[in-house]
Amino acid sequence: MAWAAVASLLATEEAKALGHTQVLWLDSVERRFIEEVGTMNVMLRIGDEIVTPPLSDSILPGVTRLTALALLREWGERVSEHPVDINDVIAGVESGAIQEIWGLGTAAVVSPIGSLTYRGRTLAIGDGKTGPTTPRLYRAITRLHTQPGPDPYGWRVDVH
Known part of the structure; x- marks a missing residue:
């Protein structure tokens, strides 16, 4: 467990040295399938479809992911x-x-990814501009967090 934590810190520091804020994690077996970004779940708009990696022993079933889906x-x-x-x-x-x-x-809610560096090449995603889905999801989820009155989905629990 300690080695995994050290390895993740090293990768994060290397990414920061290149000017990035997060690491896009690949699977540990084949090192080719995306899993998470930092400690967040990840989604992609590919054409007219939204894709997210399936849950596994290394991809957590995040509440924000489930809400977005x-x-x-x-x-x-x-x-x-x-x-x-x-x-x-x-x-x-x-x-x-x-x-x-x-x-x-949980902390970031929904956070756009503007560029991706892989094997020394940096690519802008969507010309580096935030697409329409990201802010729409952010607004909808934060509205659920803060709106007064009944929760139409039954996801919130009032705490007194």
Whole structure:
């Protein structure tokens, strides 16, 4: 366990030295399937579909992820959970098929990813601009956190 923590700190420091704020983690077996960004779940808009890696022993079932999946499906978005190969991500960003990538977590809620560096190459995602899904999700989730009155989904618990 201690070695994993040290390895994650090293990767994070290396990313920061390159001017990045987070690390996009790949699976530990094949080192090609994306898992999480920092300590957040990750989603990508690939064409007209939103994709997120499936839950596993190394991908946590985050509440924000579950909330986003429910909202996206309610909005009529095509959503799937399947492995995403980093090489397909690079090709998708280069071709323009991937216009948006974002992280989801309790602290950040929804955070856009503007660029990705892999094997020495840095690519802007969606020309480095935040796409439409990221802020829409952020607004919807934070509204659920703060809106007065009944919770239409039954997700909140009032604490007195």
